[in-house]
Amino acid sequence: MYFYDTIVIPLLHRMSNLEELRLYFNCSREESFVDGNDLKTNILIHLPRLTTFKFNICSFINHYNQSDLLSNEDIRNTFRDFSNNEIISCVDYFPDENKGQCHIYSYPFTLISYERITNNFPCGLFPYVRKVSLFDEQPFQHEFFIRIQKSFPFIKKLTVTNWKAQNHKQHEKSKDDNRDLSLIHYQHLTSLFLTEVHDDYIEEFLLDTKTALPFNLTLYVDYYSIQRVTHHFKRIETRINCSKINCVYLDNVHHFSKDFRNYFLSTEYM
Structure with missing residues:
Protein backbone atom coordinates (compact mmCIF):
# COMPACT_ATOMS: atom_id res chain seq x y z
CA MET A 1 0.00 0.00 0.00
CA PRO A 108 2.35 -10.13 19.90
CA PHE A 109 2.93 -10.36 16.16
CA THR A 110 0.34 -12.54 14.41
CA LEU A 111 1.29 -12.28 10.72
CA ILE A 112 3.02 -15.12 8.88
CA SER A 113 5.60 -12.84 7.20
CA TYR A 114 8.27 -10.52 8.63
CA GLU A 115 10.17 -8.52 5.97
CA ARG A 116 13.44 -6.54 5.77
CA ILE A 117 14.88 -7.44 9.16
CA THR A 118 18.11 -5.60 9.96
CA ASN A 119 20.82 -5.84 12.60
CA ASN A 120 18.63 -3.59 14.77
CA PHE A 121 15.99 -6.32 15.02
CA PRO A 122 14.58 -6.09 18.58
CA CYS A 123 14.15 -9.88 18.96
CA GLY A 124 11.08 -11.46 20.57
CA LEU A 125 9.22 -14.68 19.82
CA PHE A 126 7.23 -14.94 16.56
CA PRO A 127 5.62 -18.41 16.47
CA TYR A 128 3.25 -17.56 13.59
CA VAL A 129 5.90 -16.32 11.16
CA ARG A 130 6.85 -18.69 8.34
CA LYS A 131 8.46 -16.27 5.87
CA VAL A 132 11.40 -14.01 6.76
CA SER A 133 13.59 -11.67 4.72
CA LEU A 134 16.82 -10.08 5.98
CA PHE A 135 18.33 -6.90 4.55
CA ASP A 136 21.06 -4.55 5.71
CA GLU A 137 24.00 -2.50 4.51
CA GLN A 138 25.96 -3.63 7.56
CA PRO A 139 27.23 -7.22 7.77
CA PHE A 140 25.27 -9.97 9.49
CA GLN A 141 27.43 -11.90 11.94
CA HIS A 142 26.86 -15.49 13.00
CA GLU A 143 25.36 -14.30 16.29
CA PHE A 144 22.69 -12.42 14.34
CA PHE A 145 21.53 -15.64 12.66
CA ILE A 146 21.34 -17.29 16.08
CA ARG A 147 18.94 -14.54 17.15
CA ILE A 148 16.87 -14.99 13.99
CA GLN A 149 16.50 -18.74 14.50
CA LYS A 150 15.47 -18.30 18.14
CA SER A 151 12.92 -15.60 17.28
CA PHE A 152 11.43 -17.51 14.32
CA PRO A 153 11.56 -21.19 15.33
CA PHE A 154 9.08 -22.29 12.63
CA ILE A 155 10.52 -20.40 9.68
CA LYS A 156 10.03 -22.11 6.32
CA LYS A 157 11.20 -19.53 3.78
CA LEU A 158 14.27 -17.35 4.35
CA THR A 159 15.69 -14.67 2.04
CA VAL A 160 19.00 -12.92 2.75
CA THR A 161 20.13 -9.74 1.00
CA ASN A 162 23.50 -8.40 2.12
CA TRP A 163 26.60 -7.60 0.05
CA LYS A 164 28.90 -6.75 2.99
CA ALA A 165 31.48 -9.31 4.13
CA GLN A 166 31.22 -10.63 7.66
CA ASN A 167 33.62 -8.99 10.11
CA HIS A 168 34.31 -12.04 12.25
CA LYS A 169 34.67 -14.69 9.63
CA GLN A 170 35.77 -18.00 11.04
CA HIS A 171 38.84 -19.72 9.64
CA GLU A 172 38.10 -23.33 10.32
CA LYS A 173 40.70 -26.09 10.24
CA SER A 174 38.62 -28.58 12.17
CA LYS A 175 35.39 -28.66 14.10
CA ASP A 176 37.33 -28.19 17.32
CA ASP A 177 38.30 -24.70 16.15
CA ASN A 178 34.62 -23.68 16.22
CA ARG A 179 33.60 -24.73 19.70
CA ASP A 180 32.90 -21.08 20.57
CA LEU A 181 30.21 -20.90 17.86
CA SER A 182 26.70 -22.22 18.32
CA LEU A 183 25.41 -24.54 15.62
CA ILE A 184 22.13 -23.23 14.20
CA HIS A 185 19.36 -25.72 13.41
CA TYR A 186 16.71 -24.68 10.89
CA GLN A 187 14.38 -27.61 11.44
CA HIS A 188 11.44 -26.38 9.34
CA LEU A 189 13.23 -24.51 6.55
CA THR A 190 12.12 -25.50 3.04
CA SER A 191 13.38 -22.60 0.86
CA LEU A 192 16.57 -20.57 1.16
CA PHE A 193 17.25 -17.58 -1.12
CA LEU A 194 20.91 -16.51 -1.32
CA THR A 195 21.06 -14.88 -4.74
CA GLU A 196 21.91 -11.34 -3.58
CA VAL A 197 24.57 -11.94 -0.97
CA HIS A 198 28.30 -11.84 -0.36
CA ASP A 199 29.90 -15.29 -0.48
CA ASP A 200 30.26 -15.20 3.31
CA TYR A 201 26.51 -15.80 3.73
CA ILE A 202 26.49 -18.78 1.45
CA GLU A 203 29.31 -20.14 3.56
CA GLU A 204 27.35 -19.28 6.71
CA PHE A 205 24.58 -21.66 5.67
CA LEU A 206 26.62 -24.39 4.02
CA LEU A 207 29.35 -24.92 6.62
CA ASP A 208 28.35 -27.80 8.88
CA THR A 209 30.22 -26.12 11.76
CA LYS A 210 27.83 -23.15 11.64
CA THR A 211 24.51 -24.44 10.34
CA ALA A 212 22.54 -27.68 10.30
CA LEU A 213 20.22 -27.56 7.32
CA PRO A 214 17.17 -29.84 7.05
CA PHE A 215 16.76 -32.41 4.31
CA ASN A 216 14.88 -31.62 1.09
CA LEU A 217 15.79 -27.95 1.12
CA THR A 218 15.40 -25.84 -2.03
CA LEU A 219 18.33 -23.46 -2.49
CA TYR A 220 18.40 -20.42 -4.76
CA VAL A 221 21.98 -19.34 -5.36
CA ASP A 222 24.41 -18.04 -7.97
CA TYR A 223 26.44 -20.82 -9.55
CA TYR A 224 29.80 -19.08 -9.45
CA SER A 225 29.28 -18.02 -5.85
CA ILE A 226 28.59 -21.55 -4.65
CA GLN A 227 31.49 -22.76 -6.77
CA ARG A 228 33.84 -20.44 -4.87
CA VAL A 229 32.40 -21.29 -1.45
CA THR A 230 32.64 -25.06 -2.02
CA HIS A 231 36.15 -24.77 -3.51
CA HIS A 232 34.99 -25.99 -6.89
CA PHE A 233 32.71 -28.59 -5.26
CA LYS A 234 35.44 -30.39 -3.36
CA ARG A 235 35.22 -28.82 0.10
CA ILE A 236 34.62 -31.32 2.91
CA GLU A 237 33.09 -28.84 5.38
CA THR A 238 30.21 -27.95 3.06
CA ARG A 239 29.46 -31.42 1.72
CA ILE A 240 27.05 -32.50 4.50
CA ASN A 241 24.69 -29.55 4.09
CA CYS A 242 24.91 -29.70 0.30
CA SER A 243 23.90 -33.36 0.44
CA LYS A 244 20.62 -32.34 2.09
CA ILE A 245 19.63 -29.99 -0.71
CA ASN A 246 16.85 -31.32 -2.90
CA CYS A 247 16.83 -28.63 -5.60
CA VAL A 248 19.19 -25.83 -6.61
CA TYR A 249 18.11 -22.95 -8.85
CA LEU A 250 21.07 -21.43 -10.69
CA ASP A 251 20.28 -18.63 -13.12
CA ASN A 252 21.77 -18.58 -16.61
CA VAL A 253 23.85 -21.73 -16.18
CA HIS A 254 23.24 -24.60 -18.60
CA HIS A 255 26.38 -26.70 -18.33
CA PHE A 256 27.47 -28.16 -15.02
CA SER A 257 30.86 -29.62 -14.25
CA LYS A 258 31.34 -33.26 -13.31
CA ASP A 259 32.47 -32.14 -9.83
CA PHE A 260 29.20 -30.25 -9.38
CA ARG A 261 27.10 -33.25 -10.34
CA ASN A 262 29.10 -35.51 -8.02
CA TYR A 263 28.80 -33.01 -5.18
CA PHE A 264 25.00 -32.75 -5.43
CA LEU A 265 24.25 -36.38 -6.17
CA SER A 266 20.58 -36.39 -5.17
CA THR A 267 19.82 -32.84 -6.24
CA GLU A 268 17.83 -31.46 -9.13
CA TYR A 269 19.32 -28.28 -10.55
CA MET A 270 17.78 -25.66 -12.81
Whole structure:
Protein backbone atom coordinates (compact mmCIF):
# COMPACT_ATOMS: atom_id res chain seq x y z
CA MET A 1 0.00 0.00 0.00
CA TYR A 2 1.68 3.19 -1.19
CA PHE A 3 -1.35 5.47 -0.81
CA TYR A 4 -1.66 5.74 2.95
CA ASP A 5 -2.08 9.52 3.06
CA THR A 6 -4.36 9.89 0.05
CA ILE A 7 -6.57 6.79 0.33
CA VAL A 8 -6.32 4.96 3.66
CA ILE A 9 -6.69 7.99 5.96
CA PRO A 10 -9.73 9.48 4.14
CA LEU A 11 -11.34 6.03 4.04
CA LEU A 12 -10.95 5.53 7.79
CA HIS A 13 -12.40 8.98 8.48
CA ARG A 14 -15.66 7.68 7.03
CA MET A 15 -15.76 4.80 9.55
CA SER A 16 -16.50 6.64 12.79
CA ASN A 17 -18.37 3.63 14.25
CA LEU A 18 -15.43 1.28 13.84
CA GLU A 19 -14.69 -0.76 16.99
CA GLU A 20 -11.86 -3.01 15.79
CA LEU A 21 -9.09 -2.16 13.33
CA ARG A 22 -6.18 -4.19 12.06
CA LEU A 23 -3.93 -2.13 9.81
CA TYR A 24 -1.07 -3.74 7.88
CA PHE A 25 0.79 -1.93 5.08
CA ASN A 26 4.01 -0.49 3.69
CA CYS A 27 4.18 3.10 2.49
CA SER A 28 6.63 5.56 1.01
CA ARG A 29 6.64 9.18 2.15
CA GLU A 30 8.60 12.31 1.35
CA GLU A 31 9.58 13.57 4.79
CA SER A 32 8.20 11.73 7.84
CA PHE A 33 7.75 8.18 9.09
CA VAL A 34 4.42 6.83 10.22
CA ASP A 35 4.71 6.92 14.03
CA GLY A 36 2.47 7.11 17.09
CA ASN A 37 1.73 10.81 16.65
CA ASP A 38 0.75 10.22 13.05
CA LEU A 39 -1.63 7.38 13.98
CA LYS A 40 -3.24 9.44 16.75
CA THR A 41 -3.69 12.56 14.64
CA ASN A 42 -4.78 10.96 11.39
CA ILE A 43 -6.70 7.91 12.63
CA LEU A 44 -7.44 7.39 16.32
CA ILE A 45 -9.09 10.72 17.13
CA HIS A 46 -11.49 10.08 14.25
CA LEU A 47 -12.54 6.66 15.60
CA PRO A 48 -14.09 7.37 19.05
CA ARG A 49 -15.56 3.85 19.44
CA LEU A 50 -12.35 2.00 18.64
CA THR A 51 -11.45 -0.57 21.31
CA THR A 52 -9.01 -2.85 19.46
CA PHE A 53 -6.20 -1.55 17.28
CA LYS A 54 -3.46 -3.80 15.94
CA PHE A 55 -1.03 -2.84 13.23
CA ASN A 56 2.11 -3.68 11.33
CA ILE A 57 3.41 -0.68 9.36
CA CYS A 58 6.69 -0.16 7.54
CA SER A 59 7.26 3.37 6.21
CA PHE A 60 10.13 4.53 4.00
CA ILE A 61 11.70 7.91 3.34
CA ASN A 62 13.82 8.48 0.26
CA HIS A 63 16.65 11.01 0.28
CA TYR A 64 16.53 11.56 4.03
CA ASN A 65 18.15 14.57 5.73
CA GLN A 66 21.43 13.45 7.29
CA SER A 67 21.33 16.23 9.88
CA ASP A 68 17.84 15.49 11.18
CA LEU A 69 17.60 11.77 11.79
CA LEU A 70 15.00 10.37 14.17
CA SER A 71 16.26 7.67 16.52
CA ASN A 72 14.39 4.58 17.64
CA GLU A 73 13.93 6.27 21.02
CA ASP A 74 12.26 9.22 19.28
CA ILE A 75 9.79 6.87 17.60
CA ARG A 76 9.08 4.97 20.83
CA ASN A 77 8.26 8.22 22.61
CA THR A 78 5.42 8.86 20.17
CA PHE A 79 3.61 5.79 21.56
CA ARG A 80 3.58 6.84 25.21
CA ASP A 81 -0.21 7.20 25.16
CA PHE A 82 -0.78 3.74 23.66
CA SER A 83 -1.75 1.65 26.68
CA ASN A 84 -3.65 -1.26 25.12
CA ASN A 85 -0.76 -2.89 23.26
CA GLU A 86 2.94 -3.41 23.51
CA ILE A 87 4.37 -1.41 20.61
CA ILE A 88 7.67 -2.35 18.98
CA SER A 89 9.62 0.02 16.73
CA CYS A 90 12.78 -0.31 14.68
CA VAL A 91 14.42 2.55 12.73
CA ASP A 92 17.19 2.11 10.16
CA TYR A 93 19.01 4.32 7.68
CA PHE A 94 20.71 3.00 4.56
CA PRO A 95 23.30 5.40 3.08
CA ASP A 96 23.87 3.29 -0.04
CA GLU A 97 20.16 3.31 -0.86
CA ASN A 98 19.75 6.81 0.59
CA LYS A 99 16.62 5.52 2.29
CA GLY A 100 15.24 5.49 5.83
CA GLN A 101 13.01 2.72 7.16
CA CYS A 102 10.76 2.67 10.21
CA HIS A 103 8.94 -0.51 11.21
CA ILE A 104 6.27 -0.26 13.92
CA TYR A 105 3.96 -3.02 15.06
CA SER A 106 1.78 -4.17 17.93
CA TYR A 107 3.05 -7.21 19.80
CA PRO A 108 2.35 -10.13 19.90
CA PHE A 109 2.93 -10.36 16.16
CA THR A 110 0.34 -12.54 14.41
CA LEU A 111 1.29 -12.28 10.72
CA ILE A 112 3.02 -15.12 8.88
CA SER A 113 5.60 -12.84 7.20
CA TYR A 114 8.27 -10.52 8.63
CA GLU A 115 10.17 -8.52 5.97
CA ARG A 116 13.44 -6.54 5.77
CA ILE A 117 14.88 -7.44 9.16
CA THR A 118 18.11 -5.60 9.96
CA ASN A 119 20.82 -5.84 12.60
CA ASN A 120 18.63 -3.59 14.77
CA PHE A 121 15.99 -6.32 15.02
CA PRO A 122 14.58 -6.09 18.58
CA CYS A 123 14.15 -9.88 18.96
CA GLY A 124 11.08 -11.46 20.57
CA LEU A 125 9.22 -14.68 19.82
CA PHE A 126 7.23 -14.94 16.56
CA PRO A 127 5.62 -18.41 16.47
CA TYR A 128 3.25 -17.56 13.59
CA VAL A 129 5.90 -16.32 11.16
CA ARG A 130 6.85 -18.69 8.34
CA LYS A 131 8.46 -16.27 5.87
CA VAL A 132 11.40 -14.01 6.76
CA SER A 133 13.59 -11.67 4.72
CA LEU A 134 16.82 -10.08 5.98
CA PHE A 135 18.33 -6.90 4.55
CA ASP A 136 21.06 -4.55 5.71
CA GLU A 137 24.00 -2.50 4.51
CA GLN A 138 25.96 -3.63 7.56
CA PRO A 139 27.23 -7.22 7.77
CA PHE A 140 25.27 -9.97 9.49
CA GLN A 141 27.43 -11.90 11.94
CA HIS A 142 26.86 -15.49 13.00
CA GLU A 143 25.36 -14.30 16.29
CA PHE A 144 22.69 -12.42 14.34
CA PHE A 145 21.53 -15.64 12.66
CA ILE A 146 21.34 -17.29 16.08
CA ARG A 147 18.94 -14.54 17.15
CA ILE A 148 16.87 -14.99 13.99
CA GLN A 149 16.50 -18.74 14.50
CA LYS A 150 15.47 -18.30 18.14
CA SER A 151 12.92 -15.60 17.28
CA PHE A 152 11.43 -17.51 14.32
CA PRO A 153 11.56 -21.19 15.33
CA PHE A 154 9.08 -22.29 12.63
CA ILE A 155 10.52 -20.40 9.68
CA LYS A 156 10.03 -22.11 6.32
CA LYS A 157 11.20 -19.53 3.78
CA LEU A 158 14.27 -17.35 4.35
CA THR A 159 15.69 -14.67 2.04
CA VAL A 160 19.00 -12.92 2.75
CA THR A 161 20.13 -9.74 1.00
CA ASN A 162 23.50 -8.40 2.12
CA TRP A 163 26.60 -7.60 0.05
CA LYS A 164 28.90 -6.75 2.99
CA ALA A 165 31.48 -9.31 4.13
CA GLN A 166 31.22 -10.63 7.66
CA ASN A 167 33.62 -8.99 10.11
CA HIS A 168 34.31 -12.04 12.25
CA LYS A 169 34.67 -14.69 9.63
CA GLN A 170 35.77 -18.00 11.04
CA HIS A 171 38.84 -19.72 9.64
CA GLU A 172 38.10 -23.33 10.32
CA LYS A 173 40.70 -26.09 10.24
CA SER A 174 38.62 -28.58 12.17
CA LYS A 175 35.39 -28.66 14.10
CA ASP A 176 37.33 -28.19 17.32
CA ASP A 177 38.30 -24.70 16.15
CA ASN A 178 34.62 -23.68 16.22
CA ARG A 179 33.60 -24.73 19.70
CA ASP A 180 32.90 -21.08 20.57
CA LEU A 181 30.21 -20.90 17.86
CA SER A 182 26.70 -22.22 18.32
CA LEU A 183 25.41 -24.54 15.62
CA ILE A 184 22.13 -23.23 14.20
CA HIS A 185 19.36 -25.72 13.41
CA TYR A 186 16.71 -24.68 10.89
CA GLN A 187 14.38 -27.61 11.44
CA HIS A 188 11.44 -26.38 9.34
CA LEU A 189 13.23 -24.51 6.55
CA THR A 190 12.12 -25.50 3.04
CA SER A 191 13.38 -22.60 0.86
CA LEU A 192 16.57 -20.57 1.16
CA PHE A 193 17.25 -17.58 -1.12
CA LEU A 194 20.91 -16.51 -1.32
CA THR A 195 21.06 -14.88 -4.74
CA GLU A 196 21.91 -11.34 -3.58
CA VAL A 197 24.57 -11.94 -0.97
CA HIS A 198 28.30 -11.84 -0.36
CA ASP A 199 29.90 -15.29 -0.48
CA ASP A 200 30.26 -15.20 3.31
CA TYR A 201 26.51 -15.80 3.73
CA ILE A 202 26.49 -18.78 1.45
CA GLU A 203 29.31 -20.14 3.56
CA GLU A 204 27.35 -19.28 6.71
CA PHE A 205 24.58 -21.66 5.67
CA LEU A 206 26.62 -24.39 4.02
CA LEU A 207 29.35 -24.92 6.62
CA ASP A 208 28.35 -27.80 8.88
CA THR A 209 30.22 -26.12 11.76
CA LYS A 210 27.83 -23.15 11.64
CA THR A 211 24.51 -24.44 10.34
CA ALA A 212 22.54 -27.68 10.30
CA LEU A 213 20.22 -27.56 7.32
CA PRO A 214 17.17 -29.84 7.05
CA PHE A 215 16.76 -32.41 4.31
CA ASN A 216 14.88 -31.62 1.09
CA LEU A 217 15.79 -27.95 1.12
CA THR A 218 15.40 -25.84 -2.03
CA LEU A 219 18.33 -23.46 -2.49
CA TYR A 220 18.40 -20.42 -4.76
CA VAL A 221 21.98 -19.34 -5.36
CA ASP A 222 24.41 -18.04 -7.97
CA TYR A 223 26.44 -20.82 -9.55
CA TYR A 224 29.80 -19.08 -9.45
CA SER A 225 29.28 -18.02 -5.85
CA ILE A 226 28.59 -21.55 -4.65
CA GLN A 227 31.49 -22.76 -6.77
CA ARG A 228 33.84 -20.44 -4.87
CA VAL A 229 32.40 -21.29 -1.45
CA THR A 230 32.64 -25.06 -2.02
CA HIS A 231 36.15 -24.77 -3.51
CA HIS A 232 34.99 -25.99 -6.89
CA PHE A 233 32.71 -28.59 -5.26
CA LYS A 234 35.44 -30.39 -3.36
CA ARG A 235 35.22 -28.82 0.10
CA ILE A 236 34.62 -31.32 2.91
CA GLU A 237 33.09 -28.84 5.38
CA THR A 238 30.21 -27.95 3.06
CA ARG A 239 29.46 -31.42 1.72
CA ILE A 240 27.05 -32.50 4.50
CA ASN A 241 24.69 -29.55 4.09
CA CYS A 242 24.91 -29.70 0.30
CA SER A 243 23.90 -33.36 0.44
CA LYS A 244 20.62 -32.34 2.09
CA ILE A 245 19.63 -29.99 -0.71
CA ASN A 246 16.85 -31.32 -2.90
CA CYS A 247 16.83 -28.63 -5.60
CA VAL A 248 19.19 -25.83 -6.61
CA TYR A 249 18.11 -22.95 -8.85
CA LEU A 250 21.07 -21.43 -10.69
CA ASP A 251 20.28 -18.63 -13.12
CA ASN A 252 21.77 -18.58 -16.61
CA VAL A 253 23.85 -21.73 -16.18
CA HIS A 254 23.24 -24.60 -18.60
CA HIS A 255 26.38 -26.70 -18.33
CA PHE A 256 27.47 -28.16 -15.02
CA SER A 257 30.86 -29.62 -14.25
CA LYS A 258 31.34 -33.26 -13.31
CA ASP A 259 32.47 -32.14 -9.83
CA PHE A 260 29.20 -30.25 -9.38
CA ARG A 261 27.10 -33.25 -10.34
CA ASN A 262 29.10 -35.51 -8.02
CA TYR A 263 28.80 -33.01 -5.18
CA PHE A 264 25.00 -32.75 -5.43
CA LEU A 265 24.25 -36.38 -6.17
CA SER A 266 20.58 -36.39 -5.17
CA THR A 267 19.82 -32.84 -6.24
CA GLU A 268 17.83 -31.46 -9.13
CA TYR A 269 19.32 -28.28 -10.55
CA MET A 270 17.78 -25.66 -12.81
